[in-house]
Every structure is written in structure tokens, then in C-alpha cells.
Amino acid sequence: MLNEFFNLPPSPVQEIFDDTLSENQVRLFVKRDNLLHSSISGNKFRKLKYNFFKIKELECQKIVTFGGAFSNHIQATAAAGKYFGIETIGIVRGERTEPLNSTLHFAEHCGMKLHFFSRSDFRDKDLIIKQMEEELGDFYFLPEGGSNSLAVRGCMEIVEEIDSQMPFKPDYFCTACGTGGTLAGIIAAAKSSQKVIGFSALKGAFLERDVQRLLDIEEDIPCKNWQIIDDYCFGGYAKWQPELIHFINDFKRKHSIILDPIYTGKMFFGIFDLLKKRFFRPNITIVAIHTGGLQGIEGFNQMKLKKSGFKIE
Numbered sequence: 001m002l003n004e005f006f007n008l009p010p011s012p013v014q015e016i017f018d019d020t021l022s023e024n025q026v027r028l029f030v031k032r033d034n035l036l037h038s039s040i041s042g043n044k045f046r047k048l049k050y051n052f053f054k055i056k057e058l059e060c061q062k063i064v065t066f067g068g069a070f071s072n073h074i075q076a077t078a079a080a081g082k083y084f085g086i087e088t089i090g091i092v093r094g095e096r097t098e099p100l101n102s103t104l105h106f107a108e109h110c111g112m113k114l115h116f117f118s119r120s121d122f123r124d125k126d127l128i129i130k131q132m133e134e135e136l137g138d139f140y141f142l143p144e145g146g147s148n149s150l151a152v153r154g155c156m157e158i159v160e161e162i163d164s165q166m167p168f169k170p171d172y173f174c175t176a177c178g179t180g181g182t183l184a185g186i187i188a189a190a191k192s193s194q195k196v197i198g199f200s201a202l203k204g205a206f207l208e209r210d211v212q213r214l215l216d217i218e219e220d221i222p223c224k225n226w227q228i229i230d231d232y233c234f235g236g237y238a239k240w241q242p243e244l245i246h247f248i249n250d251f252k253r254k255h256s257i258i259l260d261p262i263y264t265g266k267m268f269f270g271i272f273d274l275l276k277k278r279f280f281r282p283n284i285t286i287v288a289i290h291t292g293g294l295q296g297i298e299g300f301n302q303m304k305l306k307k308s309g310f311k312i313e
């Protein structure tokens with residue numbers, strides 16, 4: 001059952017066309033991982049894959065994981081747990097507010113048990129894990145965002161698929177990043193001639209260390225040329241400015257591709273800004289990973305944009 005569920009045909013690679021691209025003589029392809037699966041979108045599917053194989057091997061009955069109130073990872077873990085009949089427990093940052101937002105409502109509907117911890121208590125994850133051990137006994141622990149070495153292995157398959165789908169090797173891979181597991185997987189699978197850019201959804205240099213730590217577990221990584229750019233995080237996680245929302249709506253009109261405001265919207269905004277700044281040499285090709293995350297838009301529109309009059313269409 002696991003094999004059938006997790007071994008899907010490759011998500012499409014789609015070229016997009018735009019004046020900014022042709023002026024720069026740059027070709028931009030989008031790896032549409034948002035189309036990979038209907039309820040477990042994009043990189044969360046990749047990150048859960050080998051974790052679920054491990055859970056089956058260990059015959060674990062429960063998963064404990066962490067996430068924010070709009071977390072795509074919480075949503076994905078809840079959906080996969082329900083599908084495979086494994087109990088899921090989600091530790092959520094912040095207070096419980098009723099009605100639950102659409103992400104948490106979905107998670108609870110899948111049978112996930114939600115535990116809420118204040119922002120300050122949430123930081124002490126070791127203490128929470130200890131509490132959970134006392135309460136629940138044995139469980140499989142998935143770190144926040146699902147980023148561990150098995151997630152890295154799953155995300156390597158993004159690049160392996162692209163290799164099999166494209167007749168030439170792209171010069172750059174771009175991805176959005178939060179906890180860095182996806183970026184680590186792409187770096188681990190890239191060739192020495194290729195460059196990888198992670199567009200951070202939040203501020204902070206800690207991410208580079210986290211990615212390095214995930215890479216240290218792997219052996220012999222040929223790709224040395226990677227960097228994390230946090231210039232396009234719009235001030236932090238889930239922060240935004242009207243120009244980001246304009247960009248996302250405009251991108252949808254032009255390319256019929258929906259972007260989310262937390263991750264992929266910021267990455268594509270960053271790619272196009274770098275193009276305008278002549279960051280990329282002419283005659284190069286970029287593959288940007290659409291990591292999914294579209295389930296979060298509804299909650300974002302409700303929470304953040306309602307008051308401002310802006311809306312992701």
C-alpha cells in the first residue's frame with residue numbers, strides 16, 4: 001500500500017514565458033510538485049515518503065510532530081496518518097481559537113489530536129517531547145516541518161525526476177525554504193556544475209547551519225555552490241506587503257499558476273527581482289520547484305488579508 005501511494009508518476013516540468021525572462025535570455029521551468037498529490041501537496045509528500053516507510057518498518061502506531069497554525073506539514077501528516085491508519089498528534093504553536101482555521105480543522109477532521117502550546121512554551125521542544133512520552137508512551141517523532149535525513153532522501157527525488165524529464169541539465173535549482181529539508185535534498189542530488197538557491201520564508205542565518213547539518217549526514221555532496229537568500233521574506237514568516245499579493249495575483253493571470261504567500265510567492269518574487277537586477281547570466285536555465293502549500297491560502301486570506309482589503313484571487 002505504501003509503495004502504491006508514494007510511487008507516483010513524476011510531476012510535470014513546465015516552461016514559463018515572460019518579457020523579463022526573454023530580456024535576460026534566461027529560461028525558467030517550474031517543477032509542478034504542487035500537482036503531485038491532491039491532499040498531500042508538494043514537498044511535504046516528498047518529505048513524508050521515507051518517514052512512512054520507516055514508520056511501517058518500526059511498526060509504530062503513533063506520530064508526534066510540531067507546526068504552526070497554518071502548517072502545511074501538520075496538514076500533510078494528518079492526511080497521511082489517516083490514510084495509513086496511524087494515530088497523529090500535532091503540537092501547535094499558539095493558543096487554540098474557535099472556530100479553528102481551515103488547516104487545523106482539516107487536521108482534526110483527519111483524526112489528528114491537537115495540543116496547543118504558547119509561543120514561549122513551544123520553543124522548549126525537548127520538554128514537550130518528554131511530556132508526550134509520559135502521556136503517550138512510544139511514538140515516532142517527526143521534527144517541525146518534517147525535516148530529517150529521510151526527508152532529505154525524499155527531496156533528492158525531485159532532482160532525480162527532473163534529470164529524467166529534461167533533455168539537458170539546468171544551471172540553477174531554486175526552492176523556497178522554511179526548515180531547510182527540501183533545500184538540503186536538492187543540494188544533495190545536484191551535480192557539481194549546478195547551483196542551488198534557497199529563498200527563505202523567514203529571517204535568520206540559522207537556516208544555513210540547519211541545512212549544513214542535514215547535509216553532513218550525507219556522504220560526498222558534489223554540489224558546493226548553494227546559498228540561502230532571505231531578502232525576499234518580507235520581514236519574516238507569514239509577513240507580507242501589498243506588492244507580494246499583487247505579484248501573486250499577476251502571476252496567476254499570466255501563467256495560470258497559483259502561488260502561496262508564505263513560500264512559493266516569495267520565491268518567484270525573488271527570482272523575478274534578481275532577474276531585474278541582472279543577477280543571472282544570459283543563456284542559463286533555472287528550474288524553480290513549486291513546493292505546493294496552496295491549502296494555506298484560504299486561512300491566510302481570512303486572517304491576514306481580510307482587514308486590509310487585499311486578497312489572493
Ligand SMILES: *Cc1c(COP(=O)(O)O)cnc(C)c1O
Pocket residue numbers: 042043044072073145147176177178179180181182183260263264291292293294
Ligand atoms: C514546508 C514548505 C516549504 C519549506 O520546506 P522546508 O523543507 O521546511 O524548507 C516550502 N514550500 C512550501 C509550499 C511548504 O509547504
